[in-house]
Amino acid sequence: MAAQVVVVVAGAPLLAGLMRQVRARMEGRAGAGVRQPWRDLRKLLRKEPVTPVGTGPAFRVAPLLLVATTAVVAALLPLVSTDTPVSGRADLIVVVALLALGTVALALAGLDTGTAFGGMGASREMTVAALVEPTILLAVFALSIPSGSTNLAAIVSGAADDPARSASPAGLLAIAALAVAVLAETGRLPVDNPSTHLELTMIHEAMVLEYAGPDLALVELGAQMRLAVLLGLLTSLFAPWGIATTATWAALAVGLALLVVKVTLLGAVLAAAEVFWAKVRLFRVPELLAGSFLLALLAVAASFFLNGR
Amino acid sequence: MSAVGAALTAAAVLAAVAAAAGTWLPARARVTLAGVCTAGLGAAGLTAGVAALGGQSWSADLPDLLPLAGAHLAVDALSGLFMAVAGAVVLAVGVYGIGYAGGGHGLSGRGVQAVLPVFALTLILVPAAASVSTFLVLWELMALTSLALVVAEHRERGSVREAGLWYAVMTHLGLVLLLVGLAWFAAEAGGETFTALRAGAAGMSPAARDTVFVAAGLGFASKAGMVPLHAWLPRAHPEAPSHVSALMSAAMVNLGVYGIVRLGLDLLGGGPRWWWWLVLGTGALSAVYGILQAAMASDLKRLLAWSTSENLGLVLVGVGAAGMFNAAGDRPLAVLALAAALLHTVNHAAFKALLFCAAGSVLHATGLRDLDRLGGLRARMPVTAGLFALAALGAVALPPGNGFTGEWLLLQTLIHGLAVPGVSTAIMLPVAVAAIALSAGLAAAVFVKALGVGFFARPRSPQAERARESPPTMLAGMGLLALACAALALAPGALAPGLDRAAAAAGLSGGRQLSGGGLRLSLHQVSASLWPLWTAGALAVALAAVLALTRAAGRRERRGQARLWDCGGGAPTPRMAYTATSFAEPLQRVFDDVLAPEQDVDITPVRESAYLVERVRFQHRVPDRIEHRLYRPVLSALTGLGTAARRLAAGSVHTYLGYGFCAVVVLLVVLAVIQ
Numbered sequence: 001m002a003a004q005v006v007v008v009v010a011g012a013p014l015l016a017g018l019m020r021q022v023r024a025r026m027e028g029r030a031g032a033g034v035r036q037p038w039r040d041l042r043k044l045l046r047k048e049p050v051t052p053v054g055t056g057p058a059f060r061v062a063p064l065l066l067v068a069t070t071a072v073v074a075a076l077l078p079l080v081s082t083d084t085p086v087s088g089r090a091d092l093i094v095v096v097a098l099l100a101l102g103t104v105a106l107a108l109a110g111l112d113t114g115t116a117f118g119g120m121g122a123s124r125e126m127t128v129a130a131l132v133e134p135t136i137l138l139a140v141f142a143l144s145i146p147s148g149s150t151n152l153a154a155i156v157s158g159a160a161d162d163p164a165r166s167a168s169p170a171g172l173l174a175i176a177a178l179a180v181a182v183l184a185e186t187g188r189l190p191v192d193n194p195s196t197h198l199e200l201t202m203i204h205e206a207m208v209l210e211y212a213g214p215d216l217a218l219v220e221l222g223a224q225m226r227l228a229v230l231l232g233l234l235t236s237l238f239a240p241w242g243i244a245t246t247a248t249w250a251a252l253a254v255g256l257a258l259l260v261v262k263v264t265l266l267g268a269v270l271a272a273a274e275v276f277w278a279k280v281r282l283f284r285v286p287e288l289l290a291g292s293f294l295l296a297l298l299a300v301a302a303s304f305f306l307n308g309r
Numbered sequence: 310m311s312a313v314g315a316a317l318t319a320a321a322v323l324a325a326v327a328a329a330a331g332t333w334l335p336a337r338a339r340v341t342l343a344g345v346c347t348a349g350l351g352a353a354g355l356t357a358g359v360a361a362l363g364g365q366s367w368s369a370d371l372p373d374l375l376p377l378a379g380a381h382l383a384v385d386a387l388s389g390l391f392m393a394v395a396g397a398v399v400l401a402v403g404v405y406g407i408g409y410a411g412g413g414h415g416l417s418g419r420g421v422q423a424v425l426p427v428f429a430l431t432l433i434l435v436p437a438a439a440s441v442s443t444f445l446v447l448w449e450l451m452a453l454t455s456l457a458l459v460v461a462e463h464r465e466r467g468s469v470r471e472a473g474l475w476y477a478v479m480t481h482l483g484l485v486l487l488l489v490g491l492a493w494f495a496a497e498a499g500g501e502t503f504t505a506l507r508a509g510a511a512g513m514s515p516a517a518r519d520t521v522f523v524a525a526g527l528g529f530a531s532k533a534g535m536v537p538l539h540a541w542l543p544r545a546h547p548e549a550p551s552h553v554s555a556l557m558s559a560a561m562v563n564l565g566v567y568g569i570v571r572l573g574l575d576l577l578g579g580g581p582r583w584w585w586w587l588v589l590g591t592g593a594l595s596a597v598y599g600i601l602q603a604a605m606a607s608d609l610k611r612l613l614a615w616s617t618s619e620n621l622g623l624v625l626v627g628v629g630a631a632g633m634f635n636a637a638g639d640r641p642l643a644v645l646a647l648a649a650a651l652l653h654t655v656n657h658a659a660f661k662a663l664l665f666c667a668a669g670s671v672l673h674a675t676g677l678r679d680l681d682r683l684g685g686l687r688a689r690m691p692v693t694a695g696l697f698a699l700a701a702l703g704a705v706a707l708p709p710g711n712g713f714t715g716e717w718l719l720l721q722t723l724i725h726g727l728a729v730p731g732v733s734t735a736i737m738l739p740v741a742v743a744a745i746a747l748s749a750g751l752a753a754a755v756f757v758k759a760l761g762v763g764f765f766a767r768p769r770s771p772q773a774e775r776a777r778e779s780p781p782t783m784l785a786g787m788g789l790l791a792l793a794c795a796a797l798a799l800a801p802g803a804l805a806p807g808l809d810r811a812a813a814a815a816g817l818s819g820g821r822q823l824s825g826g827g828l829r830l831s832l833h834q835v836s837a838s839l840w841p842l843w844t845a846g847a848l849a850v851a852l853a854a855v856l857a858l859t860r861a862a863g864r865r866e867r868r869g870q871a872r873l874w875d876c877g878g879g880a881p882t883p884r885m886a887y888t889a890t891s892f893a894e895p896l897q898r899v900f901d902d903v904l905a906p907e908q909d910v911d912i913t914p915v916r917e918s919a920y921l922v923e924r925v926r927f928q929h930r931v932p933d934r935i936e937h938r939l940y941r942p943v944l945s946a947l948t949g950l951g952t953a954a955r956r957l958a959a960g961s962v963h964t965y966l967g968y969g970f971c972a973v974v975v976l977l978v979v980l981a982v983i984q
Binding site for chain 1: 688721728751760843848862869886891896
């Protein structure tokens, strides 16, 4: 469990670096190397901590809370193994709610600055978050029907025992819905452009414009960790092959290696896809999310009728 | 006499003392003594409720109190739960009211001070009523006293009068429905005590049962603020004095839920599925519609009122699911669903009372309710801002807030409810889950708006600039509610046996479904458990670890201050900050079709040229669409009828005598035909 948190914290910037590198290569650039996000974080951490005048505790605490919620989620998820000391507490609803808590904290920080951009980013982020929530919860619903529980360890080990489950229509619909929700939640293309520098099109970046130094490092790390955690969740839910179901060292090592390979592959595919995508207009995003919501609803219906319960 | 009886007697005595003190004493002493006695009355109600939840039951017949039928009171665990919630809210509000009414809002007058304790007493006694006549008398007393309190500030603002009129009309239409439903029930069952109703319900024809449930259910749903009978709620709650809003929003609306549970599940003994689909559907619709309107509102108290409509909608989703599972024969799930609904009622009462009190504190300090003109209060009113943040955490239903446990339990029940056979289940339950999820997501946006725009950033008006922290009694009252929120958030498991008993008292004997184990909440029939304290602890540990690691990794320098960067734009003014209206704009565009906002741009050009503009006026409103479509036609038809009827009164005495003569003739003819 603790190892899982360490893997996510250490691996998330590498994943971000890898995705940037894939994009750079496909766009014909040399790229800055896979370890560049780590170097950026180290540089930011060593800078002088600075707070803008007129901001309050919410602004100060939000980056900490963002990283802390994501770390707790990383500990709860069955990424490497389904048999962790906390797997009994790992409920998918709690995980979704904890991630939302991080989003809310950051949106409050954006409003706390009192600048136009902060408010704009917070407003847009909360709009997207409000629309993503039903999709995620319905996908959870669809996934928990076959195993009869929302407990993550039960869902994942059930899927590991019965690989055909994720290939069923319900599973495929749920994965599609959840994938769109993950893109929206982590602020990737086509919902938001993580490397944008044009203020009017930004969502996530507009909220965090006022952060500098160590705080900015935490915000960046938090965003990278969320991406890593959610991609890890996707792989665990839909391709749980090789995940450790016992607490032996060999099984854990295999699980860890496979997790790294799977997340790396998924990240690379996502980055490659992003090269060909354009960001959609802000007010087209709800249509995209409504589409994924529909997929999730279909997943529930399919799961209900195909399971014959 | 048991503890329940003793506590209720004490409550009645304290209410009488408080009302007398409010009537006779001079202003300063009046507010203090009435407040103290009201708080004591709340404490007595809380004691009675907790004792009843603990398994004590009590009943009393007072044949001389009401003419003809006499008064019947009985307390079981279900009434105990609602009594305890009302008592706790009254206790906190009593303390809070000493400071709030003492501030010279015109609330220290005799009328308000004498009526408030009576209203508080009815809130505690309505769940104890055990016969139709007692119930209706107490219900009407509650409506009248609350109406008197809603219009307390009618001299200050004209909008109060309008709100009072809406409230008076709606609540009495609700009373008529209740009267029709319950009187019919009593006539069919052949007795008016609840025991007689329970016994007679089985022998009634299905049509009579349906009529009773629908008529009385509509009355109760209107009290709970359900769409489309909600029109009074977003008017009356904002215009009432804030401590009265807290009582109405956290205790009075709950009694609508109590009525539906008591009537549908206990007295009528369940019923066909469609009753409960109706309840569930109304709840889901109200939840989504209420929170959407809250997302658009920029008046802080109006926003909270709409959020009440949302939360009671969620509660009714739970009640509907409970009735549905009961009708399908799945008792364990029915108990869970009812427990989820009741748990959410308790949680909602705690955070909503605190939110209204905090909003009252803001109103007390600034005289403003408009979020667009507030801001910057976190530095000026740190305690109020902190308490508002705590309550908002409960309201957004995210861990470690107290609203989360109820919604989690509700979602668990609905997810496992698919095991209940039937195509309607397969369609309705996913839709209900989606409605809950959408309302939870929108609630996050709503309370980020309320907290972020109202309390953070910089003040946007001179009143907000000059705000000062509220007096200690107000803070103490809010502190009590904050304690309740924290306790409910961390140890909901302590409520588990009480919830099981309340469900059993409602006629769902599914055995024990919930267990606490002190700090966690686990379900027996379905495998799921929640560890709120563990989540909170894990978050705290993670926060400390992140902080320590960041400190260790960075250079040890003091935190510096710098000007806001704002993309190099330089010192932004408060006018450039996002307001509540601008915050809600994207959501309003997304839900354009549902909300149908009205925009009006009025451009006056300079006389010489069409291209030079002298003045531009932009008006934007998001009206309540249901109200427009449903109430306006009825109201305009009635107005038209009234105008037309004025022609009958021409002022000639001869004509009036003619009317009288014609009426007598018609009456005689009718009588002759009937005989």
